[in-house]
Amino acid sequence: MNFTIKGKTINQLEEFVIKNGFPKYRAQQIYNWMYKHGTFDIRSMKNISNDLKSFLIDNTIINTLTLHDKSECDNTVKFLFKTQTNQFIESVSMIEDDKHTICLSSQVGCSVDCDFCATGKMGFISNLSAGEIIDQLLFIKNTINNPITNIVFMGMGEPFLNYNNVINAAKLMNDDNGLNFGANRITISTAGIIPKINKFIDDKLKFNLAISLNASNDETRNKLMPINKKWPIKDLIKVAKKFNENNRNNITFEYVLIDTINDTHQDAKQLAKLLKNSGCKLNIIPFNSIGNEYSRPSENSINSFLKIIHEEHEGFRILVRWSKGVDINAGCGQLATKGLK
Ligand code: SF4
Structure with missing residues (x-):
């Protein structure tokens, strides 16, 4: 059976x-x-x-995954798991001060095809079951002594293209008769699947939501994230405002800053204008090189982008994540998938 x-x-x-x-x-x-x-x-x-x-x-x-490989660097541990159908997925644990954040995968491969992402290049292979998602967490919990404080769905795959399994897994994590993680400690990050963002709002789910924005205009975003042709920036801003009206925790826009692609002064100004009075949070993450044609801007470019966005911003909050190497809060597509062929 x-x-x-x-x-x-x-x-x-x-x-x-x-x-x-x-x-x-x-x-x-x-x-x-x-x-x-x-x-x-x-x-x-x-x-x-x-x-x-x-x-x-x-x-x-009972066990849906086996550990295939594990690598450690500073306070970051990357786990490579094998599913029962011999596919590989990656999860990450990162400890920083008193925070232990884990980053979980939701799919094997991904159909969204963001240009900067190694997972996107694999194409879609399969959805992970709720059990496979939960097992990533349970394995890390049993392996690393520090209590987990934050769970982010930013690993391989687009969580909202595996909506039911991701939400079922998040509910199990949140269940106070079970794992008992507060909903505000669980963040789902999407490339911007608007019908599923609306469903998430209608389902009245209390988990945090983040959208990978990564561009200040449709032309750049079409290139970086072709899904933008279907659901462009203005629609994302609109749905984000709707989310903020219905939730205690406002939506976060992630903006991975990439050299010469989306890091100009004009981009900073456009971005500030887009998010003006939206109440959203903006998470700026200088790109971590993953061995493709994209690269991290120089320290000077990053600083001048940040200076402008800080000067121009009005009615939204800015957070900057500087860490180099593997940064599991780095947003979708920033996990290297070397060895996942
Ligand atoms: S960045 Fe995220 S949504 Fe885009 S291709 Fe990669 S895994 Fe999929």
């Missing part, structure tokens, strides 16, 4: 145990072992009867 129990909600687990002749309360025990205790081995679920353990071992899958 091989029913995957990881990623299932309490209701789904209850339905499963009852259907197979076990009492309903057993579902809660399995749920607690998987999500509260982070158990990867059915044999170590102590309060579960032997007949249920044997049944689960024979008929279910």
Whole structure:
């Protein structure tokens, strides 16, 4: 049968145990072992009867990923996982001061095809299940001692093109009977899939939302992110304002600053004009080179861009992330995917 129990909600687990002749309360025990205790081995679920353990071992899958490789640099650890269908995905853990942020993947490959992104070059391969998304988190939680403070969906893939599985995984992370991460600690980052942003608003979800903007005008954004031809900047600003009216935490626009592409004085002025009085947050991230034709602007260019945006900005907040190398808050497409062929 091989029913995957990881990623299932309490209701789904209850339905499963009852259907197979076990009492309903057993579902809660399995749920607690998987999500509260982070158990990867059915044999170590102590309060579960032997007949249920044997049944689960024979008929279910609890671990959806295996660790293929791990690399460490400063306080950043990159994990390369293999799925059960032999695909590779990447997750990152980064500790900075008292913050431990993890960056999760939502798809294998990605169809959005942003020009600066290695994942985009792979094309779309498959969606990750809620279990595969949760297992990235559980594995990092069990491997790294520092408590996780922030979860960001900025790894491989476009989370809103795998909406149901991403939202189900985020709800499991947020469940106070399970992993119990506050909704304000979970951020979903999208390239700007407007129908799904509207759905997210209509579903009244409380997770943080970020949009990768990366350009101050449609011409540049069309080149960097072809999805802009379908959902252009003015529509993104409009939906962001709608989001802000409906949510406590305003939307964040991520702007990866790329040498000679989107870092001119004119870009800084246009960007300030676009976001004027939007109430949004603007996260500026100097590009981290990932071995393609794009590069990080010089320190001087970055500083003069920042000077203008600080002078011109009105009615939105600016945050700058300077870190070099792997920066898991760097926004979609900034995770290197070397070795993921
Ligand atoms: S930047 Fe994000 S949305 Fe764009 S191709 Fe890469 S993974 Fe997909």
